[in-house]
Each structure stands twice: as C-alpha cells, then as structure tokens.
Amino acid sequence: MxxxxxxxxxxxLLFIAGLCYSKCPDICKCDVLKTxxxxxxxxxxxxxxxxxxxxxxxxxxxxxASRDIPNNLTIGRIFLNFFSLEEIHITHSNVPAIGDSxxxxxxxxxxxxxxHNNITQLHDTDFNGLxxxxxxxLSNNLISAFPSAPFHFLSNLxxxxxxxxxxxxxxxxxxxxxxxxxxxxxxxxxxxxxDPENLKxxxxxxxxxxxxxxxxxxxxxxxxxxxxxxxxxxxxNSFNYFAxxxxxxxxxxxxxxxxxxxxxxxxxMAFSGQIFDYLGLSRNNIVSFDVCAFCNSSIxxxxxxxxxxSTLMIDTLKPIIFTLQTLDIGFNKITMxxxxxxxxxxxxxxxxxxxxxxxxxxxxxxxxxNRDLRYLDLSQNHFNSLSxxxxxxxxxxxxxxxxxxxxxxxxxxxxxHLSLLLNLKRIVLHSNPWACNECHxxxxxxxxxxxxxxxxxxKNYHDCIVCDSxxxxxxxxxxxxxxxxIPPCGGPFSQFRxxxxxxxxxxxxxxxxxxxxxxxxxxxxxxxxxxxxxxxxHEEERCDDYVVYESALEADLIGGYNDEKHLGFVxxxxxxxxxxxxxxxxxxxxx
Numbered sequence: 001m002x003x004x005x006x007x008x009x010x011x012x013l014l015f016i017a018g019l020c021y022s023k024c025p026d027i028c029k030c031d032v033l034k035t036x037x038x039x040x041x042x043x044x045x046x047x048x049x050x051x052x053x054x055x056x057x058x059x060x061x062x063x064x065a066s067r068d069i070p071n072n073l074t075i076g077r078i079f080l081n082f083f084s085l086e087e088i089h090i091t092h093s094n095v096p097a098i099g100d101s102x103x104x105x106x107x108x109x110x111x112x113x114x115x116h117n118n119i120t121q122l123h124d125t126d127f128n129g130l131x132x133x134x135x136x137x138l139s140n141n142l143i144s145a146f147p148s149a150p151f152h153f154l155s156n157l158x159x160x161x162x163x164x165x166x167x168x169x170x171x172x173x174x175x176x177x178x179x180x181x182x183x184x185x186x187x188x189x190x191x192x193x194x195d196p197e198n199l200k201x202x203x204x205x206x207x208x209x210x211x212x213x214x215x216x217x218x219x220x221x222x223x224x225x226x227x228x229x230x231x232x233x234x235x236x237n238s239f240n241y242f243a244x245x246x247x248x249x250x251x252x253x254x255x256x257x258x259x260x261x262x263x264x265x266x267x268x269m270a271f272s273g274q275i276f277d278y279l280g281l282s283r284n285n286i287v288s289f290d291v292c293a294f295c296n297s298s299i300x301x302x303x304x305x306x307x308x309x310s311t312l313m314i315d316t317l318k319p320i321i322f323t324l325q326t327l328d329i330g331f332n333k334i335t336m337x338x339x340x341x342x343x344x345x346x347x348x349x350x351x352x353x354x355x356x357x358x359x360x361x362x363x364x365x366x367x368x369x370n371r372d373l374r375y376l377d378l379s380q381n382h383f384n385s386l387s388x389x390x391x392x393x394x395x396x397x398x399x400x401x402x403x404x405x406x407x408x409x410x411x412x413x414x415x416x417h418l419s420l421l422l423n424l425k426r427i428v429l430h431s432n433p434w435a436c437n438e439c440h441x442x443x444x445x446x447x448x449x450x451x452x453x454x455x456x457x458x459k460n461y462h463d464c465i466v467c468d469s470x471x472x473x474x475x476x477x478x479x480x481x482x483x484x485x486i487p488p489c490g491g492p493f494s495q496f497r498x499x500x501x502x503x504x505x506x507x508x509x510x511x512x513x514x515x516x517x518x519x520x521x522x523x524x525x526x527x528x529x530x531x532x533x534x535x536x537x538h539e540e541e542r543c544d545d546y547v548v549y550e551s552a553l554e555a556d557l558i559g560g561y562n563d564e565k566h567l568g569f570v571x572x573x574x575x576x577x578x579x580x581x582x583x584x585x586x587x588x589x590x591x
Contacts, residue, residue, distance in 0.1 A: 025050040122143060157178055165188070210233065272295060276299045282328070409441045
C-alpha cells in the first residue's frame with residue numbers, strides 16, 4: 001500500500017526534474033546548483049556557442065576548452081533573450097574581439113570572464129548595458145590598443161583584471177567612470193612607467209597590482225592619488241631603492257609586496273609611519289638592514305627569505321618585537337647561533353619559517369622562547385631524523401611542515417612525540433624519499449592508518465606520502481597500501497644477495513688464512529734448511545784429527561788411489577779418536 005502511495009510522488013519529482021532542463025545541447029552539460037541553472041560546454045572544438053539549444057532562463061554559462069582541442073568562437077549579439085544570465089565564462093576559445101553590445105541587455109550580469117583569448121582591442125561600446133557588472137576578467141589576452149574610457153558603462157564594477165596583456169602605456173582617463181572599483185590588476189604588462197595622471201580616476205581603489213611590469217620607479221604623486229589603497233603589489237619589477245618614508249601618503253596601506261626586485265639594502269625610516277599586516281621583501285639581494293629600517297613602524301608578518309643575509313641583526317628587529325607574529329628567514333645563509341639570537345626575544349611569534357637553510361639538526365632549546373607558535377616551516381632542509389624534543393615548548397602548534405627533506409621513515413618514538421602535540425591539525429610530509437619497507441615505514445604506516453592522523457597528513461591529494469623505494473612501490477601513496485604490500489627490509493632478492501655476500505666473505509677469509517699459514521710454513525722450512533747448511537759448512541771449527549785426515553787423503557790422491565766413494569767419509573767429521581784409528585787401520589790393510 002505504501003509503495004502505491006509513493007508512485008504519484010515519484011512521477012511528480014521526475015516531471016519536475018524534466019522541467020529543470022527542457023533543452024540542453026548534446027555537447028554541453030546542464031546542472032542545477034543551489035537553484036541556479038548552469039550550462040557547461042568544455043569538450044572543445046566548438047565554432048559557435050549553441051545558444052538556440054539552451055533554456056533562456058539559465059543563470060550561468062561556462063564555455064571553455066583544452067589546449068589540445070581549442071574552440072574558435074566569435075560572440076556577437078547572441079544573448080538578447082537571456083535575461084537571467086548572472087555569469088558568463090568564455091575562456092580558451094580564441095575569441096578575437098568582444099563586439100558592439102555583445103552582452104546586451106545584461107541587466108543581471110554580475111561576472112564576465114573572457115580570459116585566455118585573443119582579444120587585441122577594446123572599444124567604448126563593448127560593454128554597453130552592463131551597468132550591474134561587478135567582476136570583469138580580461139587577463140591573458142593580447143590587448144594593446146584602447147580608447148579613453150572604454151569602461152564608462154561599468155559604473156558598478158568592483159574588480160577589473162587586465163593582467164598579462166600587451167599594454168605598454170595607459171591612455172588619459174582610461175579608468176574614467178569606475179567610481180566603485182576596488183581591485184585593479186595590471187600585472188604582467190610591459191608598462192615600464194606609469195604616469196600619475198592616468199591613475200587619478202582610481203581614488204576609491206583598495207588593491208592595485210603592478211607586478212611584473214618592468215617598473216624601476218614610481219612617482220610619489222601616484223601614492224598621493226591612491227589614499228584608500230590597502231594592498232600594493234610591486235613584485236618582480238626592477239626597483240633597487242626606496243627612499244625614507246616613501247609610502248607615507250598611503251595611510252591605509254596594510255599589505256606591501258616588494259618581493260623579487262633588485263633591492264640590496266633597506267634604509268633607515270623606509271617604512272616610517274606604516275602599519276603592515278604583511279611586508280614582503282623576499283627574493284631580493286638584500287645583505288643588510290639599516291639599524292632603523294623598521295623604526296616607527298608596525299609589522300605583523302615579515303618575509304625576508306631568499307636574500308643574501310649572512311647575519312640578521314637583532315637590533316634591527318627591536319622596533320617591531322611586540323607586533324611581529326610571523327617571520328620568514330628561509331633560504332638565507334644564517335648560522336644556527338644567529339637564528340637562535342633572532343628568535344629568542346620574539347615571544348609573540350605565531351609562525352616561523354626556516355625553510356631551505358640546509359639544516360640537519362636543531363638545538364633542543366631553539367624554540368623555548370616561542371611557546372605561542374602555531375606554524376613551523378622546516379621544509380627544504382636536510383633532515384633525515386628530527387628530535388621532536390625541540391617541539392615540546394610549542395604546545396599550541398597547529399601546522400608542521402617537514403616536506404622536501406630526507407626522511408625515509410619515522411620511528412615510533414618520533415611519532416609518539418607528534419601525538420603529544422594535541423593541537424596539531426596538519427603535518428606536511430610530502431616530497432621526502434620515503435622507503436616503503438618494514439625497517440623504515442612500518443611505524444608511520446600504522447600511525448597514518450588512524451583516521452585523525454591521515455587527515456593531518458593527507459589533507460590534499462598531492463600532499464600525501466608517496467613511496468620513493470623500493471622500485472616496485474615507487475610512486476604509490478602510502479595510505480593506499482595494505483600491510484602485506486610492504487616488503488621486508490631489502491626484499492627476498494636482497495636477502496639472498498646479503499647471504500651470498502656473507503658466504504663469499506667467509507670463503508675469502510678462510511682462503512686468506514690458509515695462504516698465510518702456507519707462507520709461514522714455507523718461510524719456516526727455508527730458514528730451517530739454511531740453518532742446517534750453515535752447520536755443515538763451518539770448516540774452521542773442525543778438530544785437529546780432521547786436518548790429519550785431509551793430509552792422508554791428499555797422500556792417497558798422490559799415490560794413485562782415486563775411489564770417489566771415499567769422499568763419503570766427510571759425513572763422519574764429528575767422530576772421536578777411535579774412529580780415526582779405525583780409518584788408519586783400513587788404509588793399512590788396503591795398502
């Protein structure tokens with residue numbers, strides 16, 4: 001009976017689901033997300049957008065393609081009947097131009113993304129009707145030419161990106177009528193220089209990016225015309241000097257990015273009067289700070305990594321000791337003694353990075369003064385083990401980054417120390433040469449098997465632990481393995497090789513011992529024979545009787561007796577007088 005009652009509701013729900021999309025192009029995908037109808041066409045190879053096959057009440061249109069199968073689209077006035085459109089994303093589609101009033105009427109359009117196309121020019125009628133547009137992304141095109149005030153229809157625009165185009169200059173009143181603009185991205189354009197006159201319509205702006213624009217200097221009038229600026233990005237330009245109090249007109253500035261320039265010194269009072277949430281000075285050639293570089297300033301996060309520091313003077317940091325919460329000094333040639341000197345007075349640190357400093361070990365007392373640390377980055381060093389006793393003072397630690405070191409495994413003792421960090425939420429261990437055999441990885445394997453620990457290690461797919469050896473497991477993720485997949489130390493072949501090597505070593509040793517014994521025997525025998533030969537040739541020690549015998553023998557020779565057998569009597573040289581008499585008797589008998 002219950003099943004019979006459910007049939008009408010099932011049919012009704014199927015009917016409603018069918019009404020959600022009465023039309024959907026075959027080459028696209030149609031979804032409903034939070035009551036918004038979304039059409040996604042991402043297969044590539046499109047020559048036109050199949051507007052006629054779509055419902056007119058869709059809210060989001062996404063058209064894109066891969067590099068292998070690009071689209072080749074033109075736009076034109078194809079959205080005349082699509083009054084509900086809130087977002088249009090047409091990217092990677094080789095669009096050559098926007099066109100006159102192409103998105104008319106566009107009353108509800110809030111986001112327009114035309115990035116990664118081939119647009120070369122802007123015209124003053126391209127955005128006709130888009131008075132409610134809030135985000136316009138024209139990045140990664142070929143735009144180099146435009147008239148004055150090309151955005152004058154966009155009176156409510158808040159975010160504009162022209163990043164990575166071919167802009168060499170900004171024409172006067174380029175930003176005219178953008179009275180609500182808050183974020184402007186001009187990065188990646190070969191501007192080289194910016195005329196203050198061209199930015200005078202940007203007084204409301206809060207974020208400006210001029211990164212990678214080949215700029216060597218900015219006129220001070222530019223800062224005066226941007227009194228509401230909160231974030232300024234000047235990364236990867238050619239600045240080599242900033243004057244004292246250079247940014248004094250930017251009273252609201254909180255984030256300043258000066259990374260990747262040609263700075264080699266920061267002068268006294270360079271940031272006087274500034275209150276920074278973040279100051280980036282990394283990837284320069286800075287060898288030193290003037291003693292008063294940070295005087296009369298407040299800095300919460302300071303990044304001086306990847307410079308040429310051999311010593312970082314603690315006196316330089318004294319003016320910001322009570323405000324500094326995050327410090328990155330990685331990729332500098334600073335000694336361990338200097339590191340400890342720098343960290344010791346910074347009691348309010350919440351995060352510190354010692355990345356890329358070729359560290360192999362840490363003194364147990366290095367973080368004793370930094371008990372409030374939440375984030376510790378030790379990545380890109382040479383650790384193959386770590387005494388986690390150094391972490392004991394940091395009971396509040398939440399993130400520990402050990403990636404890019406030389407760990408092959410973690411011992412049970414090390415893992416036990418990690419478990420004592422009750423606030424630890426994330427431990428980064430990827431990009432180490434993990435040896436996935438029982439000797440090295442088994443404790444870590446069992447530790448990660450616990451759900452909470454796995455979440456700490458494998459928060460993102462690409463961040464998980466990947467085996468480096470043995471070869472059969474290289475590239476495999478450790479949590480995806482089973483216990484029986486983990487081979488014993490060295491594996492069967494290596495065990496056999498070790499046993500074979502041991503047998504060969506025994507044979508070699510035994511052979512060497514035998515040869516030594518043989519040599520000793522031969523030497524002894526030679527010495528023994530030489531001793532006997534010397535004994536028998538000591539002619540001068542013979543007795544007088546032997547002299548008489550020689551005279552007799554000589555007489556026999558003269559007398560003609562020449563029997564060689566008589567020479568054998570030489571062997572009796574040591575006999576007594578009686579023997580001599582017997583010899584004489586024998587001679588007489590013979591005669």
